[in-house]
Amino acid sequence: MKNKIKSVKGTYDLLPSEIYKWQEVENKLRSIFSLYNFLEIRTPIFEKSKLFSRSVGEFTDIVNKEMYSFLDKGKESLTLRPELTASVVRSYIEHNFQQISSIHKIWYYGPLFRQEKPQAGRYRQFYQFGSEIFGSAYPESDVELIDLAYTIYTKLGLKNWTLYINTLGKKENRNKYIEILKESLFPYKDKMCANCKNRFDKNILRLFDCKNSNCKKIMNEYAPLIIDHLSNDEKDYFEEVKSLLDQLNINYEIDPTMVRGLDYYTNMIFEIRSENLGSQDALCGGGRYNNLVEDLGGKFTPAVGFAAGMERLMIAMEKENLFKNESEELDIYIAIMNKNVRNKAMQIVKEIRNNGHSVDMDLQRRSVKAMMREANKKRAKYSIVIGENELQSGEVNIKTMESGKAKTVKIDKINDFLSV
RNA sequence: GUGGUUGUAGCUCAGUUGGCAGAGCGCUUGGUUGUGGUCCAAGUGGUCGUGGGUUCAAGUCCCAUCAUCCACCCCA
Numbered sequence: 001m002k003n004k005i006k007s008v009k010g011t012y013d014l015l016p017s018e019i020y021k022w023q024e025v026e027n028k029l030r031s032i033f034s035l036y037n038f039l040e041i042r043t044p045i046f047e048k049s050k051l052f053s054r055s056v057g058e059f060t061d062i063v064n065k066e067m068y069s070f071l072d073k074g075k076e077s078l079t080l081r082p083e084l085t086a087s088v089v090r091s092y093i094e095h096n097f098q099q100i101s102s103i104h105k106i107w108y109y110g111p112l113f114r115q116e117k118p119q120a121g122r123y124r125q126f127y128q129f130g131s132e133i134f135g136s137a138y139p140e141s142d143v144e145l146i147d148l149a150y151t152i153y154t155k156l157g158l159k160n161w162t163l164y165i166n167t168l169g170k171k172e173n174r175n176k177y178i179e180i181l182k183e184s185l186f187p188y189k190d191k192m193c194a195n196c197k198n199r200f201d202k203n204i205l206r207l208f209d210c211k212n213s214n215c216k217k218i219m220n221e222y223a224p225l226i227i228d229h230l231s232n233d234e235k236d237y238f239e240e241v242k243s244l245l246d247q248l249n250i251n252y253e254i255d256p257t258m259v260r261g262l263d264y265y266t267n268m269i270f271e272i273r274s275e276n277l278g279s280q281d282a283l284c285g286g287g288r289y290n291n292l293v294e295d296l297g298g299k300f301t302p303a304v305g306f307a308a309g310m311e312r313l314m315i316a317m318e319k320e321n322l323f324k325n326e327s328e329e330l331d332i333y334i335a336i337m338n339k340n341v342r343n344k345a346m347q348i349v350k351e352i353r354n355n356g357h358s359v360d361m362d363l364q365r366r367s368v369k370a371m372m373r374e375a376n377k378k379r380a381k382y383s384i385v386i387g388e389n390e391l392q393s394g395e396v397n398i399k400t401m402e403s404g405k406a407k408t409v410k411i412d413k414i415n416d417f418l419s420v
Numbered sequence: 421g422u423g424g425u426u427g428u429a430g431c432u433c434a435g436u437u438g439g440c441a442g443a444g445c446g447c448u449u450g451g452u453u454g455u456g457g458u459c460c461a462a463g464u465g466g467u468c469g470u471g472g473g474u475u476c477a478a479g480u481c482c483c484a485u486c487a488u489c490c491a492c493c494c495c496a
Contacts, residue, residue, distance in 0.1 A: 006487080061494050065421085083496085112496085117421080120490065128496060195493080211492085262495090271496090282496055309496030337454065370449080372456040385455060401456070 010116070010124025021314065021323045025156065029109065029129055032155060036148050038107040038131050043087040045111070049077040055086040055296060057263030059202050066114040080113035083262070085289070085305055086296075088132055093298035103135035109310075120315070121280035127310035130286070134293070137302035139240040142268045142288060143248065145304045149272060149284050150250050156313070157322045160275040161283060164255040165245075167238045167268050168205075169230050171291060174266070177229045178204055188218045208257040225256045234267065241268055264289040270306070274316045283316065284308030331357040331418065332398075333375035335368055337387035345386040348411065355415040375401065382418070 007013060014022060033040070053063050068080040081087055088106060091097075097104050109129040116122060131148060133141045146163070153161055168174055181204055189200055193212045200207070207219060230238070245252055252270075260269050269287030277283075286306025293301035317323065332352060336345040345361070352359045360378055362371045368385060375383040383399045390396045390411070397406040398417060409417045 009487080066494080114495085116494065118489085119492095119494095122495075126496075130496085209494090260495095279491065279493095280495070285496060307496055312496065333456095335455075367449085368454050369456080374456085376456040380456095383456075387454060389454080397455090399455075404456085406455090 008124070010118040012123065020328060021317075022310075024323070025310075025313065025317070026109070028156060029152065032148070032152050033107045033131065036105070036144070036151075038105040038148070041088060041091065041106050041108050042110065043081075043084070043091050043108070046078050046080050047087055047090065049079040051086050051090055051296070052079055052082060055089065055262075055264055055292060056083060060263060062114060062262070066116055068113045068115055082112055082114045084108050084110065084112065084128060084130060084307060085132065085262075085264075085292070088305075089292055089296055089298070089303075092134060092301075093293060093296060097134065098299055098301055101135075103133070105131065105133050107131035119280060120278040121309070121312040123311060128307045129310060130284070130305060130307035132303055132305035134301050134303045136304075137290065139237060139244055139268075141302075142241050142304050143244040143250075145286065145306060146245065146252075146270055147248055147250060149270075149286070149306050149308065152308075153272060153283065156317065157320070158274070158313075158316060159320060161272055161316070162275070163250065163252040163270060163272050164258055165241070165252050165268065165270045166255050166258040167227065167230065167234065167241075168259070168265055168287075169226060169234045170266055173229070173231055173234060174226070177224075177226050180224055180229060181205075184222055184224055185218070188222060192218060205259040208259055219257075227254075227256045237267060260285065260287060264292040264295070266290050268304070272308075274312065276319045277312055277316055280309075280312060282309070283312055328379075329358075330360055330378045330380040332359050332382045332384065333371070333378060333380035334359060334361040335371035335375070335383065335385040336362050337368065337385065340388055341386050341391055344391055348386065348414065352414060352418065355418070357415075357418050384414075 030040075049067070049069050052067065056063050058064075062082050067082050069077055070079075072078050088108060092104070107129065108131070109127070111125050111127050113125055115124055118124060131145065133145055146165070150163060169177065182200070185200070185204070185207070189197060192200075192207075192215050193210065196207050196210050196212070196215050207215065208223070210216065210219070227238075242252075255271075258269065258271060265287045267288040267290065269285075271285040272283045273281045274283050275281070284306050285308075286304070288302070288304045290300075290302040293299070293303060334345060334349055336342055349359050349361050360380070362374065364370075366374075371385075372383065380401055383401055384396045386396060394411050395408050396411055396414065398409050398414070399406040407417070
């Protein structure tokens with residue numbers, strides 16, 4: 001253990017023996033996104049730092065203390081992306097998406113970086129997938145997005161989770177509500193925990209998140225809920241979202257105290273929480289962000305989006321035993337006897353591969369017994385031993401590993417045999 | 421950043437009042453010439469996280485440090 005270099009804190013290797021699980025999930029995600037006609041976007045891993053302070057919010061924890069920022073040679077501050085919506089919106093504006101089409105449905109998948117203390121379901125490099133709809137201010141788009149997230153977890157076979165929704169109202173109205181909230185809570189400010197006191201002025205909505213029992217009690221008793229302070233328009237909007245969800249048989253619960261850690265959300269927000277994760281139980285979260293495109297310098301464009309954590313999903317699926325306990329199968333394993341047949345044998349291997357079958361062969365010059373053990377370990381469907389006898393007769397025995405039975409086939413007919 | 425947990429073989433873990441570093445699994449080889457899974461046998465594998473200290477003697481006791489996991493926090 002002395003001089004070994006280890007991976008950076010909060011990062012991990014996805015090993016060859018485990019990767020099939022990720023690939024299985026990734027493939028399903030791709031196919032579901034395409035069912036909903038979302039197209040993929042890939043943006044750079046790093047961006048200018050100000051992109052995130054302007055979108056995510058200067059006073060959020062993400063920007064305040066968790067970003068991996070550095071100066072490049074031109075002394076410009078760059079940051080490893082801590083989330084992806086900002087990058088997607090940047091790209092949307094930069095490439096004038098709104099001129100190409102008035103609506104865009106986009107999905108993404110990739111690694112993000114936040115310098116947090118690692119914990120169950122929380123890493124410093126972690127993967128998220130997510131999607132955004134640009135160009136619709138109607139509840140249909142909120143519901144299509146929620147339906148997409150809902151369908152993903154359903155189709156992956158996950159059982160123990162719940163969808164929560166809430167609404168934050170429009171920005172102007174929310175500011176009015178924040179004033180009311182401040183007024184009603186002010187008499188109790190001194191009785192709250194230090195954290196809440198601090199947030200009272202900076203981001204008072206987060207007081208709903210406090211787990212301190214005393215603060216909770218105060219909030220329960222004296223804090224007005226935003227849902228009771230919506231304008232008629234906002235109420236109607238939220239009602240429409242709910243009735244569309246009902247129409248699609250999407251089960252949800254309303255959590256009137258749910259808020260979001262990123263500043264850009266407006267109106268409808270939602271979260272899906274798993275019941276068999278630890279304290280990091282949010283599988284995905286998102287909502288409407290009608291002002292972000294404009295705030296980042298684009299034309300006003302209403303949008304909704306969500307982001308979902310991959311590691312948490314994998315942990316939850318693992319806990320529900322949703323992965324088969326086996327990696328990929330191999331069509332055929334070829335045991336090569338000695339150097340006299342090596343050239344010809346490798347040529348045969350290449351021909352079978354060219355014909356579209358997966359083939360592995362011995363690379364270690366071991367005994368036939370060892371090669372057969374290898375064939376078994378690699379879960380080959382068939383095995384062939386190639387030695388001088390075979391080359392002389394021009395025939396090989398193709399053994400079906402499961403039954404142990406072998407069939408004699410001419411060497412130039414191997415591909416025909418496999419193709420049946 | 422604040423608390424707590426755990427660090428012994430590739431993996432999962434034993435290791436008594438301080439007295440020769442262990443098991444199972446895995447991996448390698450063999451069980452008659454060139455055929456796997458089960459079985460049998462042998463073999464491989466560890467500076468006991470790292471650095472100090474106490475002791476005749478430390479995996480075991482003490483101190484420090486690093487890593488890890490969990491919770492707070494935050495969030496996906």
